[in-house]
Amino acid sequence: MEISELGEFGLIKHLTKDMKPKNESTLTGVGDDCAVLQYPEGNRTLVTTDMLMEGIHFDLQYTPMKHLGYKSAMVNLSDVYAMNGTPRQLVVSIALGKRFKVEDLEDFYEGLRMACESHNVDLVGGDTTSSMTGLAISITCLGEARPEDVVLRSGAKETDLICVSGNLGAAYMGLQLLEREKAIFNEQMKEAQKRGQKVVEPAQPDFAGREYLLERILKPEARRDIIERLAEAGIRPTSMMDISDGLSSELMHICEQSHTGCRVYEERIPLDYQTAAAAEEFNLNVTTCALNGGEDYELLFTVPLTMNDVVSKIEDVRVIGYITAPTEGCKLICRDGAEFELKAQGWNPLKNS
């Protein structure tokens, strides 16, 4: 169905008709100049926003619209968890060209809805408009936290332990796999076109045994479970952020804002078996992938040294190093004992390439 058949307001109504606010704090959702919210007395309001641009942040050749909706929400929820908060509301803006149909938007919203439902978040507004060219998505997420729970990037102290959740580098390896298959597919199409033939059955990529890597890049999960486990264990991190640009880059943010240095042990960086296997196949250094790959959406946080025993027992959390005086710099200790200065080679969407 053509989007023009519904128009902007018809479209919004169609896409949001089944969305009933679940949070007490959502008083009025979609349908007025603003959404109206009411947070419990004394609580902090958290606000984060992320923009995703076609051709920069995602490639529709291998990203289903439903996954894109899901991921667009997740990257924002992840920022709220990274403050030790609870996400409550989302507003979603989307600009799309004429090649998109109502069904594409339905898929995108289905993904959004799945993400919102599994995290008890309400979609309370947005803007749906057109674009001359690519697809542009902008999501703002609001959340809340008790004042004493908020964790900033700036609270790390000397001797604090550095911890990460899950494992790193898998999303980056998933991206390499997808990009390789895309190149093969496009090459096959080009060759066929040259010969004036049609490709009836294009070679199907074989991702068997690599499913985890694809899931990490296409359907990341914001780590609410880690926030909950930390709370249960009575741990309030001294600093925290989510890993979107790569471990190196994020560690340097924490150290810069906390005025500290750090030591991270290469052998302690958590890796999945599939990540290591794919890195070998691509002839990449797996530590470099874990340090600079980005898009893992795991949590990076620091806890007081006295919490060592407690934090070490938390499922899916690993201590990878410790915070030092700022004069010590930010360093990686390799398996052979050599020290390397960490560099923020993380994903930079503004670099000249």
Add this chain to the structure above:
Amino acid sequence: MEISELGEFGLIKHLTKDMKPKNESTLTGVGDDCAVLQYPEGNRTLVTTDMLMEGIHFDLQYTPMKHLGYKSAMVNLSDVYAMNGTPRQLVVSIALGKRFKVEDLEDFYEGLRMACESHNVDLVGGDTTSSMTGLAISITCLGEARPEDVVLRSGAKETDLICVSGNLGAAYMGLQLLEREKAIFNEQMKEAQKRGQKVVEPAQPDFAGREYLLERILKPEARRDIIERLAEAGIRPTSMMDISDGLSSELMHICEQSHTGCRVYEERIPLDYQTAAAAEEFNLNVTTCALNGGEDYELLFTVPLTMNDVVSKIEDVRVIGYITAPTEGCKLICRDGAEFELKAQGWNPLKNS
């Protein structure tokens, strides 16, 4: 200066370095995963978002970046005033292609800053990234209001008076002027190119006597003054929204959401002299421009009939009609007494053109 020289984080630091939060409710601004806010106990939080896409919402051939920054903020502030609230914080996402320089972003932020300063709003976060093609801007604004002050679109009652602030159609006529001059300029360039010549002194558009129309399209003002005057006069509108898509379209939103009809008098619709003169020159019906032009960012609201004397005395507010039973439909009463059904022919960014 090339944006890549600064990188994403350097750029954000550079652009936001002089921005000191002015609102008590802003606890932490730019620089963490989320901004942290704290609204006074019991107050409502208002959230609105707008996306502006190059080639759809603005044309950089005649829109200076500073004006674009200013307008991007204003269209969001306008939505908060339209709820009878006070805007407090903005988050700004911008995606831009390689043709933009640091100086362009400085201009954009200068416009944002001017808008924020004149309305006491804090810029507390955002996302700066790149785009494969055009410029994309997404702004989310947060505001607050006491519970008893919030005005929705759905509260209009039969016999309520319909009021608008300022005048209508001027932004639309400003756009026509700019589009005409752009066409003349481009034609001149094309002709010169054909002849292998360079245009050293392109014809300068003569906008004398039309300055107001250009200001309306390039530098709209959110009507905080009207909200303040209504409060001083002790008037709480029964319904309100801002006019971004055109009077017809907005009136129909209010009537649909309030389950009412309306009568609006053509002769009561406020017009500026410049709007009327330009409409005549362009051979356009000025009432149609006022009804469907859009981008005026004036306030449309309803007040109880008993407020007639009070509201009529408020500077720059005009009563243009009244609310009826839903069975009466939404109608325009022309100067000759003829009645026409109002149609939402307002600006629709998703229509097929």
